[in-house]
Amino acid sequence: MATFGTMSKTRKKKSQHRDELEQRRSDALQVRDLKRWIRSTDYATTLEDIKDRTHEGTGLWFLQRPEYQRLKTMDFVQSHVMPTVSDANRWLQQVLFLKAKPGFGKTCLSLTIIEDLAETVLPSGDAPTVAYFHFDQQKKSRTNSSDEALRAIAEQLIHSHRRSRISLDALALIETDSGSGQYRSSRRDIRLAIDILLRQHPTFLVFDGIDECSEPARFLEELRSICIEHDCRTVLLGRPSVEVPYQWTLYDGASPTLALDATLTRDDIASVLRLEIGKMVSEGFFGYQIRTTDSLLMLTGNDVFVKLSLRAEGLFLWARLLINFLRMPELTFDRRLNLLKDPVYLEGLDRLYSRILRAIFDKGEEAYQISQKVINCIAFSAIPLNVDAFEVMLAVNPGQLTSAHSHLSNYPSCIAVITGSLVEFRKGSNTMSFIHVTFHDFMLSRCADRRSNVQPLRSLPFESLPPDASPDELGLLGPDRNRDLSNARIPWANVPIRDFGSNPVSARVAARKRRRYAASPSPPETKARRHLDFVFMSPEDINIQLAEICISHLVFDIPAEPLSDIRVNDASDIMQVEAASNTLLTTPEQARDLTEPALNRASLDTQRPFLRYAALCWSHHLINAHPKPSEHDGGLRFGNMSPLWVTLLSQFLLNRLAVTTWVEAAYTYGLVPKLSSLTAVVEHLAAAQPPRPIIGTTSTNSSLEERERNWVYLGLCQLAAALWDLAAVHSRALTANPTLIWQKDIMSATDDKFWPNWELPSPEIRIASGRGPVDTGASWRPQRGLTSSSMGF
Template sequence: MDPLSFAASIIAVLQLSTKVLGYLNDVKDAPKDRAQCAIEISNLYNLLFNLRVRIEEGDPLKPWYTSVRALAIENGPLDQFKQALETLQAKMIDGDRLGKAGQALVWKFKKQEVDSFLGRIERLKSLVGIALELDHLKLSQAIKDDTNVTRTQLPVLQSGVDKIRQVQDDAKHHRLMEWISPADYPAQQSDIIKRKQEGTGQWFLDAPEVVRWQGEAKGTLFCPGIPGAGKTMVAAIAIDHLLKYVQNSSHGVAYVYCNYKEEQDTSSMLAAILKQLVQGRPSTAAPVERLHEQHAARGTSPSLDDIFSALRGVLTDYTAVYVVIDALDECQNSNGTRSQFLTKLKDLQAVRDIRLMATSRFIPEIEDAFREDPRLEVKASKEDVERFVAGQMYRLPRCIQRDSTLQNMVKEQIVEAVDGMFLLARLHTDSLQDKRTPKDVKSALAKLSKGSTALDHAYKDALQRIQGQLQGDQELAQKVLSWITLAKRPLTTAEICCALAIEPEEPELDTENMLDVEDLVSVCAGLVVIDEESAIIRLVHYTTQEFFERTRGEWNPNGPLYIARTCLTYLCFDTFKSGGCSTSGEFDERLRQNQFLDYAAKHWGEHARMVEAEIFNAVSLLLFQTGSLACASQVLFISEIKYGKYSRHYPAITILHIAARFGLSDTTVAIFCGAETPCTIPLDEKDSWGRAPLWLAAANGHVEMAKLLLDMGADVNAEASEGGHESIAKLLLDKGADVNAEASAGGHRAITKLLLDKGANINAEASAEGYKEIAKLLLDNGANVNAEASARGHKLIVKLLLDNGANVNAEGGEYVGGHEAIAKLLLDNGANVNAEASKGGHEAVAKLLLENRANVNAGSIIHGKALYVASAEGHESIAKLLLDNGADVNAEGGEYGNALQAASKGGHEAIAKLLLDNGANANAEASAEGYEAIAKLLLDKGADVNAKSGRYGNTLYAASEGGHKAVAASAGGHESIAKLLLDKGADVNAEGGEYGNALYAASTEGYEAIAKLLLDNGANVNAKGGEYGNALQAAYREKESAIVELLIEKGADLNVINNDG
């Protein structure tokens, strides 16, 4: 190893040491071991820094250099120290989701581990000290002695290193699972099942309906129950039973816990099911890996169709799958999510053995969806309630614990009072916790609430107990309940502890003001619980939230103001005034160290809008603190999907955009009209994503804000009705907007009628979702509509359109059909239709259309030609059918340009070959997602290996979305394709695209193997280009230490790092 490579090794260790020291400083209430480790690392850091300087300044030909390089051999002293640091780091930051504070880490090391680590440091200090004495003979012997010590005295650290390597092996799969779905329903399942008393729910498992469902292929069981009956516990018991039942079998289990406070749509819930099935059988991950390859590098999310298709693919590896959905009534249905979700599950059930169980309250719409399925009502049995109360005796006062007669009275009277409502049993049991004498207990039992109003009475009793506490506990309980009930999403314990520690007008968080999470629970009279696995703090039940929402004015009228002020105070902390982060690493670290930042940045405006007049000064302070606002905006607008440099992709906005986004109309008036120096931001100024304030107001449904902007002179023709908000659509029409029917696409009949009354130039997009009423409304107003309704298979609407003389030959918009009955209906009415049925893969429909002389080369506005769609979707049989019927193999259209590009993008090798065999132009994109087989296929067909590309316009362009194909393959991390390109004569030093050259791309993204491949093939190690100037700077800035060492070894100019500091 040459001296420069050795220097790079030292640099990597110095960087890791700095990071570990940062973590050590974050450890709260640590023993002296932590301080000793920090001191010793700091001392060694200084010695290593001096050694690095000596190496860079000295003569590499002297004997001393031969000896000193032995420090950096594989598994040598420096490598051993690096591994020890990695072990220390991994163990400090692992888990601790129930930490008491947002910034606190926990010290988890045993004395033996600490002694081993300190011994490693001491030996390396000794070796470096000898090296600095320039005594090469003494150094050589010391290194040899140290190697022997390492072999015999470091089993503890080596065990930790082995564990880290195993974690690293599993990390890729874990990241893939988190990418497809961040939902952690198994953690919730674990929390619920921990609270189960032995024997609870056995009646349910033994019920004939459940036994029959468990053994019936494609069976469905609906389990309704009254609020508080214990439906969630029953669901958890069923899931636990099924997980044990399917072990070592070809059956799978997946489940979803619906939650009124979580943003759950059909895609996210199906993705959660997909994630669980792949976790249950990792060998089935291929469909998810393909989705990741298609989307991750670009920061896009898979569509509902993508998720559904991947799920179908994974299901083929299971003989049967049990799917349990809890609390369907808590699944949002204002936008059709619940109905769509059930439809998708039924669609899966039609083609695979899906055995579906669902729990819900008695809601007519949900009951109707299961009207033809077996049902079993969930009702807390007398035995289960008795078990529960008996299991709670340890929490009750001693006067009950030592009196068996009184215990029996408690059980009997609570069982009698609850009448099948498990939740009420819990609340009644909690109500006895402050009853210290038998007389008080008996008096409380006599007053237990019963009947339809029992829950409200129980909640009011709990509030009275809270108000009877010491003043400090009462105020704390009020704050805790305010946060949980008013929060826009569930809060973690770390988040709520941070929030409660924030003090008015203070510029930073005082860690000495942090509370223990146990105290938050103890002061809330049993109304608050913590899910230990997920670290979520929540109310004991959905009905608790409903009660507090109904009675907020009575128990906490100032709660909204307190929440809003706390969020704003936090966002104005000094630590956030530096603005947005410049790298994804810095951004992730900021969120890790400031755990309330995610919530405060994303929801402060929603809380402020509720109390806008009272909170104006605090809102103005944030809006006019440029750095603080930039920090908050980065968190607000950044993608939830993590990909290369994802943290940089957020819009440059003005304060007016922020006000519009949150609907802060009073604030806008004050800033623009009421201030001594009114704001002069143009009303129609676009943010860097091309959005005007009016668009943001409309898209988020803020009627008053939209009206205010229009009154102030905003462009009346902004696309504000896009969100389907009726009042905004009417507002725009009253202002004379040149409107279209886009609002009707969501099925909002009132908006559609409003548009028609104003003489809007209508299209038939409303029918796409199957809303007969809207379609009829369109026709009654003489709309020149098309048959787009067939995309969803709504035969009734299509017939309605045809009966009204709809223009059946009109081209479609976004939606593409696939339902044979509707296709036939169109044909029977003389439609000269195209072959759009191919999007859904419905060969029978496509054949039917073609047999009726459909225009095989017709296309839709968005999806393009039929052949393109079939190629993109991977429907080989339909693609062949279309080609056999004369489809133009090189026709242009669609997102990717033509059919071959679409097939390449999707990784459909068989279709790509079919198209090429039929004369497709080989210079179409292939390596964008890393499909080596297709890339080779195209090259064999004569693709230009050195062609440059635009976004999707070239044969072998890959994940970087621009530039030379070798650059693209490097940026995407596709080593096999990069090698293929080079073997075919690609110019290793070609320039182009975002990264400038291939070596820079690989260095920036951390692809060491590709960087080495490029260098071995003659890449210019010091080539200029890219944001950082050259490959070494890029690797150094992105903390890719292995690539830094590689580049230096290959002759990179080390001064660029030294000059950078």
């Protein structure tokens, strides 16, 4: 009898254990569905990147500030209790807004705050929830809107309370019954989810980079509403330029704003400089005679790190840039010592940026060109580029086939060496990024200056000056000491022309470049010329450069053939899209995500990492490169000869197979291609350069360049019309199956003289699971030849 009772208890425990496992599995699936419904951007990789560049032990001084201690230790009240009139301004006690100059180290300070709050224990013995978001203008994958920040907060709260059955049940009601019913949660859904979770759990919120938010006023108003309704504690960090709404200030002038000055970080900066310069000493950056920090202090003075921290003016970024500058291999041992003794010419971020850029320029033409291309691509790229796509972009030389020898060696670590650490590889996000947003602002200001006319520099006697003289010593800053040389012209006539080989298109590109350089002014080679600062291109020129890279990649590097195995149009593709759209309130893109396409985009990105960017952005850059007539006196004109992008675009349009491959790629990545805006730009440019009349006759002299421009305009008009018809009739089908662009079905309702008419294999085509790819053994070929006459040229 006892044995039977023991067996019964064992079976009961096993049954309970199975029920617990099933409940945990069900909760995990529900949490996964909720996160998918929230659709937050990647916020965790930003925190990982911050951890990689934060020195341990810095920022601890803030944790002892009385304002922070009061916010941290103040008791939480019941959130559902409505505040009385006397407590109407209680929410101001729940907020702490930290303001400091750019480069102060606010982002790293936010990490210290987040980690400290995560270790906090409330008087009740419970651990509070900590949610955070970092606004970052350098992340092009983000909109940096208030909606994006709230989505990140909602997802973190859901993850933190994933084992709370009450919270999950309440959130499930919002998703299915009381919410908007959309495939992706609306702003109202997000707010309801946050309200539920803040009402049930004590929470700390941390937001960094308020000045980089796309709509700071709206975000602060939304945050004020949340703090009024719930007893959550909030820490904000931003620049002094952020305007605090008047609702954030009491009648007596009290405000939750706390200004952080330079004196607060001096000790941390001094310790970081001692640590980093100590590493440089042990690595031999100051010579083999100086191998210890003590021996360095004997030459520079025992208080050298304190003096440097005073020069930093409280900016961690200045200290970081100084270390990067001292590590540049171009500096001699003596020069490094002199900079430590007297860094007077390195005061301020702009001066230090200019000094690093000048050192890059002094490396030589090749390093200068690569650095300029890297900076341009990061600053003006339209969509995010991962590290693999960025490598291909740097390897592309417009007008040539990109080979393995065109890629940089020791990539991506070589980028930091070439750019003086102004550009760094962030492992968390797998992207290349500027060292700080202030360099992005610095670069854009210099690019804007390129629009103005530049006066030629005067020749100066440099024989008696040291080779690394300061801008003041060179006399280049002028009497006001504020003028910079970022607009100085480079002797382009001396730039070597690469050998383009026997390719006829490349030969024409080379000839055009030679004529362009020959027509450029060639200033005398003086020592002044060799000490000019790094020259930034204008925004228009940078967009043209990026457009040429994209078009050249499509013409020379992408085979003019289907990107994947052709599969027959299946009616179930459209039916599934329609079913998804009818079941949920979705956009076409969201419905397409529900019906996974046959082509694996991740696999395509691995094989051709730069194809996505080139296919989606080449026309975007061409349009941005040519301002509207009312804004720039008719826009950029062709001049006496066609630009390089015209030659590349003409080759692209003449190859209908390449055009078809581009259309397939565009639909694969979710873009319905249309070129009406670009056609209008090219039409205006062609009209701005009328044909030259022949003397003594009424006819015109139509040069090769002029005919080429007309070809491009006519080709764009034909392609734009064909794309318009294609989108009107087949956009849904191509969204579900991009390979249809290569099949006969496309010809039934569009221009049968434009798209290649592909002959499908005569045997029956096996379709895996009704939607799989065509048998790889199937062959495909065009029914008729492709010539320039078939394009109307």
